[in-house]
Amino acid sequence: MKSMYTLATAAAALMAMSSAQAEDMTIVSWGGAYSASQQAAYHDPYMKLNPDVNIINDESSNEAVAKMRAMAEAGNITWDVVDVVAADAIRLCDEGLAIEIDPDKDLAPAPDGTPASEDFGELLVSPCYIPQIVYSTTFGYRTDVAEWGGKEPEDLCAVFDTETFPGKRSLEKRPINNVEWALLCDGVAPDKIYDVLSTDAGVEQALAKLATIRDDVIWWSAGAETPQRLADGEAVIGSTYNGRLFSVIEEQKQPVKMLWDWQVFDLDGWIVPAGLPEDRLKRAMDYIYFATDTQRLADQAKYISYGPARKSSAPLVGKHAELGIEMAPHMPTDPNNAKNTLLYNYEWWADNRDDLDAKFQAWLAQ
Amino acid sequence: MAALPPYASSAQIAWHYGFRTICALIFLFLMLPIMVIVPLSFNAQNFFTFTREMLALDPDGYSLKHYNDFFTNSDWQGALGNSLRIAPMATLLSTGLGTLAAIGLSQQHVPFKGAIMAILISPMIVPLIISAAGMYFFYSRIGLQGTYWGVVLAHAALGTPFVIITVTATLVGFDRSLVRAAASLGANPVTTFVKVQMPLILPGVISGGLFAFITSFDEVVVVLFVGSAGQKTLPWQMFTGLREQISPTILAVATVLIAISILLLSTLELLRRRSERLRGMSPG
Amino acid sequence: MSNAQASDAGVISADGVPLKVSLARALRRQKIRALMLIAPLLIFVVISFIAPIADMLFRSVENSIVPDTLPKTVVALQEWDPASNEAPGEAIYAAMHADLVIAAEQKIHTRVGQRLNYEAPGVSSLFRKTGRRVDRMEPGNYKEQFLAIDKDWGNVEIWRTIHRFSGNYTSGYFLSAADAELTPDGIELVPENERIYLTLFVRTLVLSFTITLTCALLGYPIAFLLSNLPMRTSNMLLILVLLPFWTSLLVRTSSWIVLLQQQGVINDLLVSIGILDDQNRLELMYNQIGTIIAMTHILLPFMILPLYSVMKTISPSYVRAAKSLGANDWTAFWKIYFPNSIPGIGAGAILVFILSIGYYITPELVGGTSGIFISNRIAYHISSSLNWGLAAALGVILLALILVFYWLYDKIVGIDNVSLG
Structure with missing residues (x-):
């Protein structure tokens, strides 16, 4: 029993210590190259301006919603600013786990005075969410596949054409994106996709289209898997985040090319947890104001090929910090890359995600 | 088994070598992953791939950059530091409490032995993902989530079954008359424990402790939930590495750890031989 | 009982207390001492582990x-x-x-x-x-x-x-976990294209059983070799068993990916020595084979160590006696040695089986779609879909399965007979 007691006091002492260091600010993100780009573009300059703040990186974005829900249940919020994708942000906002933000009051206007709400425009998909970047999930393919006889995929439907382009495909192990792509290549008009998917027959249709290539698919669940498979030659064509493909092509110099056709846009950005004490909330909002201004967002593009979420940042995007190449042509939002794009219907997925996922997983397990 | 007798029949000779070949193949199976990890950790590229340059033994295909990354990157060094802070403390806790409990369990009359055993073994048999989620919710509520002690407690709980199992196993063969003999010679229970029992069960305690250490040192599921940024351990860093950006740095880390374990294991073996020689036992 | 009492009543120990009372007191003291030794760990495990699990599992029925x-x-x-x-x-x-x-x-x-x-x-x-x-x-x-x-x-x-x-x-979560739902007409199975959990439970059991079997097949010769070699050699060889065991699970799993994939080391080797045609590379992973190979490798030490510790205790004189009585090598092994080693197989098998049922990281990485376990779905519901009630219900069922096997094991082998080398 005595050991339990000493343990408890030690734990209490430790907790008291950590709360005394009020300058720590915990920022949650994804880790890897993405966190590194945020460190360089946001954290380091912010800490230089505010020497009393120490930013701690927590790489828990993948479990962010689960963890924030449990934190709220326990009434013990340990995070200050959290980086999540739009779908998660909408869910957190719905559940009251994130605070609402007034873009024109809480965020910096563009350098020419345009208010933030206009500068971000339609990308403000949730009242709690401040987008940083636009990324896309799109395909990359190997350029040295002998069986293709010199042909290269030109559109999305090459993914479903195993005759002309034989070889393994690497697709994400979840229905989102895959069912949309399947319907597009099955002749459904882009603006009808969600109407079709809302019916049982539509889901069947999408799965049936996917079934035509099922034996050639290796499924992925982590974003780093497709780049590894493309580099290995294990897969000849595969979907992943465009920044990962940029790194494979430009940094690692692998024989891989981008297939931008029908890339699916998504957002990544900040939310601030609800229930923060006054002083921490003030600091979190101060950080957000700084980190989402026009220059900062443009700076991030120097380190990773994701497009800044502000319109006013686009002209400021410069060259890659190490490679020295122009970044603008590598942005998913560049007009040359964005001829055919899909923005998915967050509302629809919020309602049908669980149901469709159950069907998709059952289909996979058959 | 050791050597083939001169009168062995041809079938016996065939079996002798056949069996050894089978065993060699199984050992090969056991070592294959390690044989892949070590060369790949010197890959000049950022993928887990044997490049053409590597296969041609071209020096350009090899590089030490992943080792450089491990030893200079503050993320990796911080993770290593956290692992080294968490694992020994968890080991200490589980070994201490586990040894005591194992001694208690091996007494002749223990009420509710079956039930107690089931509870103490449970951290080993409950699937990790269930344990992780359960501890996550519960520790959040009592303020232990995301603290050093939260992770230590969780890892200590996961390590105890191994200590219980190994120590009770050594106690099965323990001759209780030794305790009585010591007591009859006037030793109090503490002296008896330290002077008689402890030295005899020490091998069990050490091997249980090693299992507990490795449990904590290699654990990723629970720490992912129970820990936060301040407790990011090596396996957590490796997990992020695999998920967010495949980098052979984790292979370099693994190679370093393998080298350390080879050193450790051989030292233990040499020490054992030395102590056997000192005690005048035949090396067997 | 009353007879015994009557006959005992007369015996008095040295300090004047009836022997029966004195013995009972000594026994009680012994029991208390044993419990005192166990108590710290018991309390520790109950607070740090059992309470969280119970709390988690309660979510499977909670609907407030x-x-x-x-x-x-x-x-x-x-x-x-x-x-x-x-x-x-x-x-x-x-x-x-x-x-x-x-x-x-x-x-x-x-x-x-x-x-x-x-x-x-x-x-x-x-x-x-x-x-x-x-x-x-x-x-x-x-x-x-x-x-x-x-x-x-x-x-x-x-x-x-x-x-x-x-x-x-x-009861909704438990019904979902059994691929059923509550309809106005009572409990019904969900449409066939949504059934998944029963398949996964069966698959988890079948694959775990296969993995246990391959571990036993590969582990037995190694343990046999180790226990019949001189101590020096066997200890050096034991390092070969322990080394992979000490290597990070994540790293070992990734290196199996490098080995097993179609453009991987094993396929490359087979193609280069001409056994395989470049067009017909083997599919060794992203299916059940991948899961079985990688998990067998990861769990093999858990089979070898208990087997080895049991085999060490089998006296070589048994086999020698059998041979001197005219048994040939095979009979001596099969009739004498093997039966003696069965407790080791039992210990190793149950350990491997229980551990493999709960695995999820390795199947996730190498199992593709056909080689994943029920734990993968539990993890998905905990961190992605946030359907914690369903995750808890699946967890309860999985745990119940494991407890059945634990109980069987305790009946057959006895849990305190497990040894880890």
Whole structure:
């Protein structure tokens, strides 16, 4: 029993210590190259301006919603600013786990005075969410596949054409994106996709289209898997985040090319947890104001090929910090890359995600 | 088994070598992953791939950059530091409490032995993902989530079954008359424990402790939930590495750890031989 | 019993206390001492481990979010007959309005929407949409106003779902975990294209059994070799067993990917020595084979170590005696040595089996779609879909399965006979 007691006091002492260091600010993100780009573009300059703040990186974005829900249940919020994708942000906002933000009051206007709400425009998909970047999930393919006889995929439907382009495909192990792509290549008009998917027959249709290539698919669940498979030659064509493909092509110099056709846009950005004490909330909002201004967002593009979420940042995007190449042509939002794009219907997925996922997983397990 | 007798029949000779070949193949199976990890950790590229340059033994295909990354990157060094802070403390806790409990369990009359055993073994048999989620919710509520002690407690709980199992196993063969003999010679229970029992069960305690250490040192599921940024351990860093950006740095880390374990294991073996020689036992 | 008492009563120990009393006291003291030694760990494990697990598993039946968030509606709905094919009357819509106004203020209406969305897709957005406008409703005529927001409020199915899940406790998660659902006509299996959990449970058991078998097949010769070699050699070889065991699970799994994939080391080797044609490379991973190979490798030490420790105790004189009595090598092994080593196989097998049932990282990385386990779905529901109730229900079933095997093992081998080298 005595050991339990000493343990408890030690734990209490430790907790008291950590709360005394009020300058720590915990920022949650994804880790890897993405966190590194945020460190360089946001954290380091912010800490230089505010020497009393120490930013701690927590790489828990993948479990962010689960963890924030449990934190709220326990009434013990340990995070200050959290980086999540739009779908998660909408869910957190719905559940009251994130605070609402007034873009024109809480965020910096563009350098020419345009208010933030206009500068971000339609990308403000949730009242709690401040987008940083636009990324896309799109395909990359190997350029040295002998069986293709010199042909290269030109559109999305090459993914479903195993005759002309034989070889393994690497697709994400979840229905989102895959069912949309399947319907597009099955002749459904882009603006009808969600109407079709809302019916049982539509889901069947999408799965049936996917079934035509099922034996050639290796499924992925982590974003780093497709780049590894493309580099290995294990897969000849595969979907992943465009920044990962940029790194494979430009940094690692692998024989891989981008297939931008029908890339699916998504957002990544900040939310601030609800229930923060006054002083921490003030600091979190101060950080957000700084980190989402026009220059900062443009700076991030120097380190990773994701497009800044502000319109006013686009002209400021410069060259890659190490490679020295122009970044603008590598942005998913560049007009040359964005001829055919899909923005998915967050509302629809919020309602049908669980149901469709159950069907998709059952289909996979058959 | 050791050597083939001169009168062995041809079938016996065939079996002798056949069996050894089978065993060699199984050992090969056991070592294959390690044989892949070590060369790949010197890959000049950022993928887990044997490049053409590597296969041609071209020096350009090899590089030490992943080792450089491990030893200079503050993320990796911080993770290593956290692992080294968490694992020994968890080991200490589980070994201490586990040894005591194992001694208690091996007494002749223990009420509710079956039930107690089931509870103490449970951290080993409950699937990790269930344990992780359960501890996550519960520790959040009592303020232990995301603290050093939260992770230590969780890892200590996961390590105890191994200590219980190994120590009770050594106690099965323990001759209780030794305790009585010591007591009859006037030793109090503490002296008896330290002077008689402890030295005899020490091998069990050490091997249980090693299992507990490795449990904590290699654990990723629970720490992912129970820990936060301040407790990011090596396996957590490796997990992020695999998920967010495949980098052979984790292979370099693994190679370093393998080298350390080879050193450790051989030292233990040499020490054992030395102590056997000192005690005048035949090396067997 | 009374006879024994009568005969014992006369015996008095040295200090004048009846022997029986004295012995009983000594026994009690022994028991207390044993318990005192166990108590610290027991308390520790109960607090740091058992309590969290119990807390987690309780979520599998807990449903208080519905009655807590919609108290008036739940009461009012008792008047409504779910078998009728008509949407409820004005009173129930008024109750729903009153509940939603309070819930929307606290921003918890969407949580109840999420909960009910597991049972009826679409409820989530219905509650979200309604929550935004509910405070702007005029008093009176609520049904009309609700229907104006979304015609789904007139859908009987939605009301049936709320009615069915209005209790503090629910069997809904367990039914989902068994691929079933509660319909007005009773319990029914879900449509075939949504069934997954039963398949996964069966697959988890079958694959774990296969892995146990391969571990036994590969582990037995190694343990046999180790226990029959001189100590020096066997200890050096033991390092070869322990080394992979000490190497990070994640790293070992990734290196199996490098080895097994179609463009991987093994296939490359087979192609280069001409056994395989470049077009027909073997599919060794992203299927059940991958899971079996990688998991066998990871769990093999858990088979070898207990086997080895049992085999070490089998005296070589048994086999020698058998041979001197005329048994040939095989008979001596099969009739004498093997039966003696069975406890080791039992110990190793159950350890491997129990550990493999709960694995999920390795199957996730190498198992593709056909080689994943039920734990993968539990992990998905915990961190992605956030359906913690379903995760807990799946966990309870998995745990129950494991406890059955643990109990069997305890009956057959005895849990204190496991040894880890």
